[in-house]
Amino acid sequence: MVLTSGLEVEEQISPEYDFKGYLITNDIPVSVLSDAHQALKSSLMPAEEDLVAKALLKLRALTAHKADGKDLDIILEAYLEKLRDYPKDAVLESLNRYPDHAKWFPSWAELRDDVEFRCVRRLELLKAIERKINERQLTQVRENTRTTA
Numbered sequence: 001m002v003l004t005s006g007l008e009v010e011e012q013i014s015p016e017y018d019f020k021g022y023l024i025t026n027d028i029p030v031s032v033l034s035d036a037h038q039a040l041k042s043s044l045m046p047a048e049e050d051l052v053a054k055a056l057l058k059l060r061a062l063t064a065h066k067a068d069g070k071d072l073d074i075i076l077e078a079y080l081e082k083l084r085d086y087p088k089d090a091v092l093e094s095l096n097r098y099p100d101h102a103k104w105f106p107s108w109a110e111l112r113d114d115v116e117f118r119c120v121r122r123l124e125l126l127k128a129i130e131r132k133i134n135e136r137q138l139t140q141v142r143e144n145t146r147t148t149a
Contacts, residue, residue, distance in 0.1 A: 005032055005035065005036045005039075006026070006028055006032060007024055007026070007028060007032075007033075007036060007129075008024065008025045008026040009022050009023070009024055009025070009125065009128065010022065010023045010024075010025050019120070019121070019124075021124040021127065021128060022121075022124050022125050022127075022128040023128060024128050024129065024131075024132040027136075028132070028136075029136075030133055030136045030137065030140075033129055033132055033133045033136065034133065036129055037126065037129045037130065037133065040122060040125060040126050040129065041126065043087060043089075043122060044087045044119070044122060044123070044126070045087065045088055046083070046084050046085070046086065046087065046088060046091070047083070047087075047088035047091050047092055048088075049080055049084075051088075051092065052079075052080055052083050052091060052092070052095070053076060053080060055091075055092055055095035055096060056076055056079055056080070056095060057076070058095070058096070058099075059095050059096075059098055059099055059105065059106075060072070060075075060105055062099035063098070063099050063102060063103065063104055063105040063106075064103055064104050064105065065104065065105040078108070079108065079111070082108060082112070083115070086115050086116075086119060087119050087122070089118075090115050090116075090118035090119040091115055093118055094111060094114040094115045094118060095111075098111070098114065
């Protein structure tokens with residue numbers, strides 16, 4: 001796969017056909033890698049708390065739950081705290097789509113899995129870019145060391 005920034009990316013798949021990550025297969029300048037890193041990093045910004053709170057309340061209203069609602073503030077705060085670590089689009093999509101395929105309000109583990117599924121490839125691409133930047137910088141240091149020695 002070739003991305004618009006000129007990155008040639010290969011998916012890494014396990015023998016069980018599970019996605020394991022990405023490998024950047026071409027030599028590309030660190031400046032281009034840095035631009036791609038910054039662009040990708042900007043797509044990982046968390047959502048504003050009020051948007052997430054509204055989506056959580058909507059999810060709660062559209063799904064069945066065992067509690068009588070007295071602990072709603074605690075539940076809302078706990079989920080908000082956890083969801084701060086994830087990208088806006090992944091969080092909001094999970095919260096908005098969850099009632100369409102589940103009857104019950106999700107446990108944190110169920111919601112986390114759904115959110116992570118929606119952003120794992122971006123995170124893995126970010127790791128691949130970081131590895132390639134480190135590799136390129138190490139190569140440059142070695143070349144500079146050889147020319148000065």
